[in-house]
Amino acid sequence: MARYRGPVEKIERRFGVSLNLKGERRLAGKSALEKRNYAPGQHGQKRGKVSEYGLQLNEKQKAKFMYGLSEKQFRRLFQDANRTVGNTGENLIKLLERRLDNVVYRMGFATTRNSARQFVTHGHILVDGKRVDIPSYRVKEGQKVEVKEASKKNVQVVRSLELTNQTGLPEWVDVDKDKAFGIFTRIPERKEIEIPVEERLIVELYSK
Secondary structure (H helix, E strand, O other): OOOOOOOHHHHHHHHOOOOOOOOHHHHOOOOHHHHOOOOOOOOOOOOOOOOHHHHHHHHHHHHHHHHOOOHHHHHHHHHHHHHOOOOHHHHHHHHHHHEHHHHHHHOOOOOOHHHHHHHHHOOOEEEOOEEOOOOOOEOOOOOEEEEOHHHOOOHHHHHHHHHHHHHOOOOOEEEEOOOOEEEEOOOOOHHHOOOOOOHHHHHHHHOO
């Protein structure tokens, strides 16, 4: 299945939680979810009982939409997580967090992961001084991620850094906002990653 390109706020209303798909609107408290906290459509306010399979599928879909992955990409990442020693669900979330587009978003260089992905693919990001234009690139501990010099005055980057000054940054990145670079200091623990996803249900779904 191709990556979803429709109205993203409808997705958040469908699941009833913020997936951080809108940047400035969310940070300004103007998201559609806050105004209409029910599913879109004629019968959106009449939520029925969801089956066990439906709950599992919803968790997978939430993670997919949040991190902007296609079904094929997500399944491949799950397989990698399953082959890694440790808890498969936690491994999956950690692999998602190590994606370069997500790290750019976490460092505050973009207000959404979608914007961060575009920023990476357009060649605006350097990793350890070298241009990397692959959003799925897995950032390693200690690597330096920076906006290239010619892009540091980009309006979107400047605005994003202004907005993230108000919200703060996660503890596993160390960012110099004035110079628009950051260090991915370590892989975060699952308890530190605040996302509305129960990865246990995703594991159950793929284990059938």
